[in-house]
Amino acid sequence: MIAARDRLSLAPGVTVEHGRLADAVRGDSWPLNASGAFVLARMADPVGLIVRDLADVFSLSQEAARADVLRFAWALNALALVNVESGVPRSRRLVDWIRLAARLAPAGALPAAAARRRAIDTRTVRRAFGSCLAAISTRASLVAGGATAVAAQLSLLAGAAGLVVPLTLGLGTGVGLGLHEAAHAASLRGVPSALVTRGRRTYVLHAPVSPSRRSIVALAGPLAAMGVGIVLVVAGAIVVAPVLAIAGCPLVAHALALTVVGGDGRVACGL
C-alpha cells in the first residue's frame, strides 16, 4: 500500500535522463509525459504533497490528481522501477496494514503489496553471491522465523517436546531461500541484475541473456539449494544425526522448483 506520507524513490539502476525513465538492468527506457516527469522530479516529497502540487500545477481536482499519482506510482512499482519508502516505523505500518486488511476483508481482498528492488553487484561470482545474500538477509530471517513458528505449532499439536526440530526446520527454510537466490545471482556474473521482493515473491531480475544461459541461471538456484540439502541429509545418515537430515529437508524441497510447478523449472524446460 502507498500512504500519503510515503515517499517514492528510483530503484537501484533506474535513472531519469532527457525526459526518459531508463532501467540499466532491463537495458530499456520509456518516455515520460509532463505529469510523469513532474512526479518523478518531486520524489523527495511525500506522496500527499506531490498530489497537492500536481493538482495545483495541472489544474486538477484533488481526487483526480491523487488517482493519477497513485496509478503512476503503482505502475512503476509493479515494474520494480520505483521503491516506496515509508516514513513510519514497521510496527505502525503493520497496524495500518491490519486496519486496511480488515476494511478489505468483506471483499475477500488483501492490501496490495509494494515491490522493493535492491541492487546486486554481479561483477564477480563472489560479489554477486555476497551482495545477493546481503540483500535477501532480512527476508530470509523473516521466513526462517515464520517457518520456525509454524513448525513449533505443529510440533506442539503432535505432542513433541523441544524446539530443536522447529528451529532446525526454520533455519533450513531461511538458508534455502538465501542460497537459492544467491546462486541465481552468482550465475549471472557480468549481467546487470537486481533482487526484487513483492509480497511472498522473491526473484532476481536481470538483463536479457542467451536462452542457454537463461536455462543455466534458472537451474542454478534450485540445484544449489538441493545440493546443499542432499549433502546435509547424507551427512546426517553417515553420523546418524536426524537433526542434520531434518535441516536438509527444506533445502532439498527447492528441487520442486525444477519442475514446471516453479518458474525456474518452466524456464529450464523452455516454456
Add this chain to the structure above:
Amino acid sequence: MRALKAFLLGALAVGALAYALLTTLALTAQAGGHTIDVTVGPLVFVSVGEERDAIVTTFGPGVVVLALVGGLANLAAARLVRHRAAGRVDPVD
C-alpha cells in the same frame, strides 16, 4: 530434447525429495530404536529393521519408481503449460 529435459528434471526433483524425506524418516526411527516399513503393496520404499544386534536401513526400488512417476508427471504438466503459455515477460529467476 525439451521433453527429455522435463522428464529428467521432474525425476530428479521427486527422486531427491523422496530420498531426503525417507532418509530423515528412517534416521528418526533408527535414533528412536524403532523399526518401520514404508511400503505400497509389494513396492518397498524404505525399511528399518533389526538384524542380529544392529539396526539396518534398506532402501527399496520404490524411490526409483517414485522418481520415474515424478518425471512422467512433469512431462505431462510441461505439455499442458506449453499449450497455455503466451506473451513476453521479464527474465526473472
